[in-house]
Amino acid sequence: MIRILGIDPGSQRTGIGIVDVDAAGKLSHVFHVALAVAGEDSFPQRLKRIFEGVDDVIAAHRPVECGIERVFMARNADSALKLGQARGAAICAVVHRGIAVHEYAATEVKKAVVGGGRSDKSQVQHMIGILLGLKGPIQADAADALAIAVAHAHTRSSLERVGIARTAWRRRW
Amino acid sequence: MIRILGIDPGSQRTGIGIVDVDAAGKLSHVFHVALAVAGEDSFPQRLKRIFEGVDDVIAAHRPVECGIERVFMARNADSALKLGQARGAAICAVVHRGIAVHEYAATEVKKAVVGGGRSDKSQVQHMIGILLGLKGPIQADAADALAIAVAHAHTRSSLERVGIARTAWRRRW
Numbered sequence: 001m002i003r004i005l006g007i008d009p010g011s012q013r014t015g016i017g018i019v020d021v022d023a024a025g026k027l028s029h030v031f032h033v034a035l036a037v038a039g040e041d042s043f044p045q046r047l048k049r050i051f052e053g054v055d056d057v058i059a060a061h062r063p064v065e066c067g068i069e070r071v072f073m074a075r076n077a078d079s080a081l082k083l084g085q086a087r088g089a090a091i092c093a094v095v096h097r098g099i100a101v102h103e104y105a106a107t108e109v110k111k112a113v114v115g116g117g118r119s120d121k122s123q124v125q126h127m128i129g130i131l132l133g134l135k136g137p138i139q140a141d142a143a144d145a146l147a148i149a150v151a152h153a154h155t156r157s158s159l160e161r162v163g164i165a166r167t168a169w170r171r172r173w
Numbered sequence: 174m175i176r177i178l179g180i181d182p183g184s185q186r187t188g189i190g191i192v193d194v195d196a197a198g199k200l201s202h203v204f205h206v207a208l209a210v211a212g213e214d215s216f217p218q219r220l221k222r223i224f225e226g227v228d229d230v231i232a233a234h235r236p237v238e239c240g241i242e243r244v245f246m247a248r249n250a251d252s253a254l255k256l257g258q259a260r261g262a263a264i265c266a267v268v269h270r271g272i273a274v275h276e277y278a279a280t281e282v283k284k285a286v287v288g289g290g291r292s293d294k295s296q297v298q299h300m301i302g303i304l305l306g307l308k309g310p311i312q313a314d315a316a317d318a319l320a321i322a323v324a325h326a327h328t329r330s331s332l333e334r335v336g337i338a339r340t341a342w343r344r345r346w
Contacts, residue, residue: 047261048268071254080250084257085264088220092262095221 002156003030005063005099006149007054008141009090011082012038014050015141018061019132021153029132031061032146034139043082047089054093066094067152069144070103104151109144112151175329176203178236178272179322180227181314182263184255185211187223188314191234192305194326202305204234205315216255220262227266239267240325242317243276277324282317285324 001022008015014037018030035053037046068091071083094101104112110119114127125143128134131150138146174195181188187210191203208226210219241264244256267274283292287300298316301307304323311319 042274044264044268044274047264051265051269075250077248077250077253080253081244081257081260084254084259085261087254088258088261089265091217091220091258092224092265095217096224101215101217 002065002153003061003063004149004152004156005058005061005066005094006145006147006152007066007068007090007094008144008148009050009068009083009087010141011043011046011086012036013141014053014086014090015139015143015145016054016057017142017146017149018057018063019146019149019153021157025154025157027132027150027153029134029146031057032138032142033057034142037086043085047085050086050089051093054090055097058093058097058099064099065152065156066099066101067104067148068094068101069109069148070105102152102155104148104155108155109147109151112154113147175238175326176234176236177322177325177329178231178234178239178267179318179320179325180239180241180263180267181317181321182223182241182256182260183314184216184219184259185209186314187226187259187263188312188316188318189227189230190315190319190322191230191236192319192322192326194330198327198330200305200323200326202307202319204230205311205319206230207312207315210259216258220258223259223262224266227263228270231266231270231272237272238325238329239272239274240277240321241267241274242282242321243278275325275328277321277328281328282320282324285327286320 001020003020006017014035017032020028020030037049040046040049114123124147125138125140128143128146174193176193179190187208190205193201193203210222213219213222264274287296294313297320298311298313301316301319302311
């Protein structure tokens with residue numbers, strides 16, 4: 001069984017999700033949270049909250065691999081700079097723990113969860129609930145984080161079936 | 174005496190500089206380096222190098238305050254995203270150590286070092302060498318990092334003279 005961390009970073013809210021995938025590709029939900037950081041005094045303090053929030057989740061649940069959404073193009077330079085800093089903070093917390101980060105395009109994530117690359121956010125939220133047997137609605141950013149973890153779980157299972165193991169550095173624990 | 178860290182983050186090279194400033198505002202050079210990260214395998218690995226590079230410098234020299242350049246507008250969304258992630262990694266290393274981060278506009282930094290807000294990069298390099306009594310040329314990003322530290326040293330000295338102490342959280346050492 002492999003424990004996977006999914007992250008959907010943002011400068012307002014960062015979604016963090018954890019799923020387990022067994023040798024047969026069966027998924028189980030472990031944890032999810034949407035870390036709200038917009039209320040912090042300063043932007044550096046937001047980054048601290050993201051870094052330490054991701055680090056706390058890793059310490060508590062000890063995932064061994066991580067998936068994160070690849071950003072192709074942000075809306076504009078200003079939002080790209082904010083998103084970039086949030087993403088940098090989240091990735092640092094992961095790589096500092098010696099966990100490999102795998103990047104997935106939004107279309108790959110949607111395909112893994114809903115089956116189509118053009119589905120909207122609410123479909124992802126809905127399908128993640130069904131796939132992981134969760135009761136009640138899940139916050140959108142947390143659902144996206146779980147979806148990224150599921151996308152990585154699918155990808156690594158397919159690769160293992162055809163005998164191509166993704167190189168993953170071992171954890172530092 | 175206050176030890177100040179200056180950082181000029183970038184996804185190719187991150188400049189890190191440290192200066193001491195005494196009660197009379199006198200500056201002394203402590204350390205500078207330009208951390209080249211472009212050769213890393215993946216972007217997450219670059220961020221790891223930046224985070225750990227800044228963290229190593231903090232561990233070795235123990236600065237108590239930090240200055241970083243404020244980014245108003247990046248060239249385009251793609252470069253903003255890269256710069257943002259590098260900046261996020263550097264800031265995380267600082268705030269994770271409990272050090273306050275102060276942001277300065279490029280014009281404020283140039284004014285503190287050269288006396289004018291419109292001076293070019295080579296003037297900053299030259300003047301930093303003279304101000305800190307350094308022999309030989311300094312790499313441009315390292316010079317920028319020292320310039321930001323000097324800008325913060327000047328600002329905090331002026332503020333102290335008029336009796337306004339900047340709130341700085343104490344280090345965690």
